[in-house]
Amino acid sequence: MSDPRTNHSRNGAPATLYDKIWNRHVVSDLGDGSALIYIDRHLVHEVTSPQAFESLRLAGRPVRRPEATLALVDHNVPTTPRDRPIEDPLAAKQISLLRENTAAFGIAFLDIDDPRQGIVHVVGPELGLTLPGLTIVCGDSHTSTHGAFGALAFGIGTSEVEHVLATQTLLLRKSRNMRVRVDGTLPPGVTAKDLALAIIGAIGTAGATGHVIEYAGEAVRALSMEGRMTLANMSIEAGGRAGLIAPDETTFAYLEGRPRAPKGALWERAVADWRTLASDPGAVFDREVVIDAREITPLVTWGTSPEQVVPVTGRVPDPDDFADPAAGRAAAAALDYMGLEPGTPIEGIAIDRVFIGSCTNSRIEDLRAAAAVFRGRKVAAGVRQVLVVPGSGEVKRQAEAEGLDRIFRAAGCEWREPGCSACLGMNPDKVPPGERCASTSNRNFVGRQGPGARTHLVSPAMAAAAAVSGHFTDVRRLATAGGV
Amino acid sequence: MEPFTTLVSVPTPLLRDNVDTDLIIPAAWLKTVSRKGLGAGAFESLRKRPDGTPDPGCVFNRPQYRGSQILVAGRNFGCGSSREHAAWALADLGYRCVIAESFADIFASNAFKNGILTIALESADLARIAADAEAVRPVRVDLAAQTVTTADGTVVAFALDAFRKHCLLNGLDEVSLTLEKHAGAIAAYEEAARQRMPWAIGG
Ligand code: SF4
Numbered sequence: 001m002s003d004p005r006t007n008h009s010r011n012g013a014p015a016t017l018y019d020k021i022w023n024r025h026v027v028s029d030l031g032d033g034s035a036l037i038y039i040d041r042h043l044v045h046e047v048t049s050p051q052a053f054e055s056l057r058l059a060g061r062p063v064r065r066p067e068a069t070l071a072l073v074d075h076n077v078p079t080t081p082r083d084r085p086i087e088d089p090l091a092a093k094q095i096s097l098l099r100e101n102t103a104a105f106g107i108a109f110l111d112i113d114d115p116r117q118g119i120v121h122v123v124g125p126e127l128g129l130t131l132p133g134l135t136i137v138c139g140d141s142h143t144s145t146h147g148a149f150g151a152l153a154f155g156i157g158t159s160e161v162e163h164v165l166a167t168q169t170l171l172l173r174k175s176r177n178m179r180v181r182v183d184g185t186l187p188p189g190v191t192a193k194d195l196a197l198a199i200i201g202a203i204g205t206a207g208a209t210g211h212v213i214e215y216a217g218e219a220v221r222a223l224s225m226e227g228r229m230t231l232a233n234m235s236i237e238a239g240g241r242a243g244l245i246a247p248d249e250t251t252f253a254y255l256e257g258r259p260r261a262p263k264g265a266l267w268e269r270a271v272a273d274w275r276t277l278a279s280d281p282g283a284v285f286d287r288e289v290v291i292d293a294r295e296i297t298p299l300v301t302w303g304t305s306p307e308q309v310v311p312v313t314g315r316v317p318d319p320d321d322f323a324d325p326a327a328g329r330a331a332a333a334a335l336d337y338m339g340l341e342p343g344t345p346i347e348g349i350a351i352d353r354v355f356i357g358s359c360t361n362s363r364i365e366d367l368r369a370a371a372a373v374f375r376g377r378k379v380a381a382g383v384r385q386v387l388v389v390p391g392s393g394e395v396k397r398q399a400e401a402e403g404l405d406r407i408f409r410a411a412g413c414e415w416r417e418p419g420c421s422a423c424l425g426m427n428p429d430k431v432p433p434g435e436r437c438a439s440t441s442n443r444n445f446v447g448r449q450g451p452g453a454r455t456h457l458v459s460p461a462m463a464a465a466a467a468v469s470g471h472f473t474d475v476r477r478l479a480t481a482g483g484v
Numbered sequence: 485m486e487p488f489t490t491l492v493s494v495p496t497p498l499l500r501d502n503v504d505t506d507l508i509i510p511a512a513w514l515k516t517v518s519r520k521g522l523g524a525g526a527f528e529s530l531r532k533r534p535d536g537t538p539d540p541g542c543v544f545n546r547p548q549y550r551g552s553q554i555l556v557a558g559r560n561f562g563c564g565s566s567r568e569h570a571a572w573a574l575a576d577l578g579y580r581c582v583i584a585e586s587f588a589d590i591f592a593s594n595a596f597k598n599g600i601l602t603i604a605l606e607s608a609d610l611a612r613i614a615a616d617a618e619a620v621r622p623v624r625v626d627l628a629a630q631t632v633t634t635a636d637g638t639v640v641a642f643a644l645d646a647f648r649k650h651c652l653l654n655g656l657d658e659v660s661l662t663l664e665k666h667a668g669a670i671a672a673y674e675e676a677a678r679q680r681m682p683w684a685i686g687g
Contacts, residue, residue: 024681027673028666036666038673040684050517051572061659064670068685090515097517134684158568159597159658166659169670262683270683426515 014280016177017244018212021152021277025135027169034173040134042164043120044071044107046094047426048139052162053101063105064168070129071102072110074119078428079389079416082113091427105165118392118418121145121359125229126394128258132247132274137164142359142442143242144235148228149255150247150277152212155236175241176286178211179279182219184293189476191369192227193361193440193459195219195291196234197299201309203289208240211287214279215245219293225254226365233360234442237306246278300346300472301444301457303334308444310346312462312474318342337446338454339434346472349456352435354379354386354467355449356413356460358423361440362391364398366460371404373464373475379412380470386413387429389421411468425450438466485599487655491581491625495554496543497617503557503584504564505591509573519598522569523576544577548620556610556617557584561602562591571598581625583632585610596648597658601627609640627653 015023028036049071056063063069076091078084086092095112102109110117116127121142124130130146136153137143139161146153160170180199186192200207213235215228223231228245235243245251252271255261262270297311308331310317319335319342322328335342340349356362356370367390379386388408390396396418399405405415422429423441425448431437433452440463441448444455458466465475513525526544533539543549555574561584562570571594574582581601592602603625605613612634616623621635627649632640651661677685 028669036662036669038670038677047515051519051568054518055659059657059659094515094517131683133681157566157594159594163659163662167662167666167670168674169662169666171658171662266683270681273681 014283016279016283016285017150017214017246017277018152018175018177018242019283021133021135021150022174024133025152030171034171036169037135037172038169039137039164040068041124041129041136042069042161042168043124043129043136043138043140043143044069044098044102044161045075045120045138045140046073046098047075048158049101049161050094050097051158052139052165053097053105055162056105056165061166063107063165066106067108068168069107069165070110070124070127071098071107072114072117072120072123073098073112074117074418075420075424075426077112077417077419079387079419079421080428082417087428115393115397118390118395119359119362119420121229121233122362122391122395122418125149125225125254126258126392128255128261131255131261131270132251133277137170141236142233144240145229145233145359147232147235147243148225148245149251150244150274152242152244154242175212176210177214177284178208178240178287178289179214179216179285180289180291181217182215182291182293183217184219185222186219186293186296189461190296190298191459191461192223192230193457194296194299195293196231196237197301197306197309197457198296199289199291200234200238200306201299202291203238205237205305205307206239207289208235208238211240213238213240213243214285215243216279217291217293220245221248223250224365225250226363229363230360230366234306237442247274298459298462298475300462301455302338302340302346303331304337304444304446305330305334306442306444306457308334309457312346312472314346316340316342316344316346316349339436347474348471350382350436350471351438351456351466352382352384353431353437354383354413354463355389355422355429355431355437355439355441356463357387357389357391357416357421358439358441359391359420360442361460362389362395362418364395366440367395367399367404368402370460370464371407373461373468373478374411374413375407377411377468379467382470383467384435386411386467387416387422388413389416389429390418392418413467422449424448425453431455438463438472485655485657488580488599488601488627488652490627491553492622493551493553494549494620494622495556495583495613495617496549496552496579497614498543498555498557499614499618501558501585502560502563505562505567505570506564508562508570509567513573514567514569516569519572520576522573523578526573526577551578553578554581554583554623554625555579556614557582558610559585561587562595563588566590566594568594568597571595571600575600583610583613596652599652599655599657601625601652603632603642603644605632605640605642612638612640
């Protein structure tokens with residue numbers, strides 16, 4: 001057990017950031033490594049919540065602290081203008097049901113036409129709901145995004161959504177500590193997305209299973225909040241339960257003045273507290289991985305798992321070259337699905353579509369990076385559709401104020417309303433069977449962007465470079481040639 | 485939840501290994517908004533022929549097994565995705581117990597959360613239950629005694645986590661258990677947190 005006032009274990013042993021957040025939130029220690037943990041913030045969306053509300057209703061139970069929960073719609077919503085009706089009756093049903101459920105249980109709801117509506121993991125931080133040291137959950141695996149602020153944030157199942165609504169707690173088993181230290185600084189043209197893919201490529205999609213990751217080191221400290229969110233977002237693709245980055249001046253500068261962030265004297269008190277959250281010197285991690293930022297290049301996935309990734313300057317690997325026969329078989333199956341031949345240069349792969357968006361890469365900095373490539377250029381002739389989908393209403397307004405929407409439109413992109421969009425095939429934005437998409441999202445699984453869709457994960461700048469070239473292109477060369 | 489004490493039922497024989505969650509409930513059914521009604525989609529690919537008409541040979545369509553509350557299968561039942569819909573679908577079909585050689589962890593946990601007892605038996609014992617299922621003879625499950633009694637009176641014991649047993653016997657779901665055991669601790673935590681981290685709990 002630990003002492004919440006000092007953050008240290010009672011025996012004085014140095015603690016990690018994860019240990020400190022865990023220790024502060026223990027309601028009851030159940031021994032055997034598990035505890036009832038208090039949940040500070042709960043985010044709810046239309047897809048994973050209906051059955052949780054149904055159960056509350058059947059049991060006649062209230063929501064314990066409605067003010068700790070925010071609900072919004074993102075997965076199912078079309079990204080076309082908001083005055084049009086939703087055609088998919090199942091999506092329309094889930095959305096209207098969330099509207100009814102939140103009204104009945106007294107929970108704040110950002111409806112489809114609310115100016116703040118957007119992807120749950122973009123909106124939470126924007127509103128200042130996401131704060132350092134908190135526990136944050138949502139019925140969605142990419143809740144790890146909020147770990148960028150030094151909050152313990154993770155995805156939960158529908159029964160757990162119900163448990164949090166009714167009790168504001170969860171029964172949890174403590175994970176192990178893992179640190180990913182990224183030394184050096186990222187070279188020009190290499191982004192947080194490339195860093196995330198590089199880490200997953202290095203440790204594999206099961207590399208952090210059973211662990212909470214803390215990202216540390218010079219390259220992580222140098223990232224903006226947007227970049228940190230991109231990195232924490234993909235912790236789940238590395239197998240981690242959550243991903244954390246210790247809060248610092250960058251974090252405080254982002255949060256100060258946000259609508260739900262503390263104000264005045266309370267803000268000062270909170271910041272003083274947040275400064276104590278960093279892992280103590282000498283804290284023990286069960287696993288440590290060191291990555292050299294200077295060696296990372298822009299990356300492109302070639303397969304159907306985020307770990308199947310190579311530099312844009314590389315080639316599609318040969319399944320026969322894998323030392324592990326299981327990895328070789330997985331590679332062969334992936335290449336078959338992706339319609340790729342071993343040895344093909346990545347820059348030689350032509351694309352049909354581009355998707356710039358998702359909770360990984362739909363923030364203002366991502367859109368600026370893409371616009372810098374599109375400025376003065378056109379979408380290549382063979383590319384059928386380029387979707388640019390801001391992560392929230394706030395991102396959309398900011399982008400329009402900066403004129404980014406005009407750059408996208410002039411280049412031939414479609415500028416849409418906020419939502420999850422083509423990240424997953426649950427709303428009208430899909431990639432048709434057999435078509436190839438350069439996507440800034442986080443999952444290249446079979447059928448993720450629609451049945452038979454072929455997804456290549458890249459950074460926003462790399463997605464834009466592919467859009468204007470018609471095939472994957474090293475954005476560093478393009479940027480130099482175009483004088484960006 | 486309804487307490488689980490004893491159950492007497494003809495078991496439905498689904499005698500195969502690796503019954504995955506896609507087989508139990510196809511992905512097309514995941515857009516539902518209720519736990520109820522999923523029985524209509526459960527085992528769809530077994531119950532329906534390619535032209536969409538019911539396959540009379542499928543155990544789920546045979547009148548002998550109508551109203552069955554026990555499902556018998558082979559190894560690794562419930563493997564695949566973590567969808568809780570698989571447990572909801574079985575419950576909606578009326579199943580309260582699955583007997584198999586082994587279970588996928590997440591499925592077993594989801595089944596438990598929804599009041600379904602999962603019993604893992606060694607293959608020789610499982611074969612006795614399977615034989616009764618195929619011969620349409622009822623078996624008796626006694627949770628308190630942790631036994632399954634076959635039609636000829638043979639008693640087969642099974643192992644079960646004590647916590648799960650307690651919850652099932654008393655019809656406690658996890659929410660009621662937390663409220664029953666920890667309501668005081670939660671209130672005390674909130675009280676202390678209001679002093680300690682007002683920005684966290686004030687939100
Ligand atoms: S953008 Fe994609 S990954 Fe993020 S919450 Fe939506 S569907 Fe999930």
